[in-house]
Amino acid sequence: MDVQICKNYEDLSTKACARVAAWIAEKENSVLGLATGSTPEGMYEKLVEQHQKGELSFRQVSTFNLDEYIGLPADHPLTYRAYMNDHLFSKVDLLAANTHLPDGQATDLMAECARYEALLQEAGGVDLQVLGLGHNGHIGFNEPETPFSSATHVVDLDVKTREANARFFDNKNDVPKKAITMGIETILAAREILVLVSGADKAEALRGMLYRESTPAFPATALQQHPNVTVLADEQAANGLSG
Numbered sequence: 001m002d003v004q005i006c007k008n009y010e011d012l013s014t015k016a017c018a019r020v021a022a023w024i025a026e027k028e029n030s031v032l033g034l035a036t037g038s039t040p041e042g043m044y045e046k047l048v049e050q051h052q053k054g055e056l057s058f059r060q061v062s063t064f065n066l067d068e069y070i071g072l073p074a075d076h077p078l079t080y081r082a083y084m085n086d087h088l089f090s091k092v093d094l095l096a097a098n099t100h101l102p103d104g105q106a107t108d109l110m111a112e113c114a115r116y117e118a119l120l121q122e123a124g125g126v127d128l129q130v131l132g133l134g135h136n137g138h139i140g141f142n143e144p145e146t147p148f149s150s151a152t153h154v155v156d157l158d159v160k161t162r163e164a165n166a167r168f169f170d171n172k173n174d175v176p177k178k179a180i181t182m183g184i185e186t187i188l189a190a191r192e193i194l195v196l197v198s199g200a201d202k203a204e205a206l207r208g209m210l211y212r213e214s215t216p217a218f219p220a221t222a223l224q225q226h227p228n229v230t231v232l233a234d235e236q237a238a239n240g241l242s243g
């Protein structure tokens with residue numbers, strides 16, 4: 001993995017934005033794999049800025065998000081669809097039909113997982129997958145002990161993950177208990193992977209991803225098997241690396 005240490009979150013966001021823009025410049029109809037969470041917010045902001053300056057068009061781009069909560073009403077402000085509308089979709093020229101997230105409201109969840117996986121294949125697979133990193137090493141919502149061979153599937157969210165995401169909800173009991181996520185094999189099929197890691201609280205997870213032996217006990221170690229991974233870490237997250 002190519003690890004680039006960024007001065008701060010601003011720098012990390014600028015570099016992440018540049019990588020996404022480079023893919024779109026090279027391949028107009030790029031397929032982007034997108035992540036939610038706090039970490040990519042700065043990157044989305046910068047992508048929107050570039051679009052508003054007329055420097056970047058998403059007209060031919062398709063997007064596939066990693067994951068979605070199960071059971072939140074479609075109009076709930078904390079669905080990942082709502083997050084993506086707020087941070088990117090409503091602010092750039094992406095065609096609505098080209099933006100994809102798993103449907104957390106589907107009545108047949110297994111069928112929904114299969115549909116999502118098939119749609120990804122039809123689109124030709126992901127060119128650039130943006131990832132955040134969970135404290136327990138999760139990527140997407142692939143929690144510890146998820147087989148590396150997993151495709152898109154339904155997950156029971158880890159207690160730690162629900163606690164980490166409780167900050168967005170009024171009441172921590174409102175955090176959904178289940179989600180649909182791309183699997184680890186789905187993620188590894190991307191042509192390039194960009195992992196964003198910010199903040200001192202992620203330092204241990206970053207070390208785990210880089211230095212632990214590849215093990216389902218720490219899902220992000222699966223990325224060690226991918227030939228084209230760039231990690232953008234700010235100094236706080238990178239503190240203590242190679243120590």
Ligand SMILES: N[C@@H]1[C@@H](O)[C@H](O)[C@@H](COP(=O)(O)O)O[C@@H]1O
Pocket residue numbers: 035036037038039040066067131132133134139140141161165
């Ligand atoms: N499902 C998301 C992940 O896709 C995200 O990358 C991760 C880190 O989130 P954050 O960037 O807010 O720390 O946790 C969430 O639970």
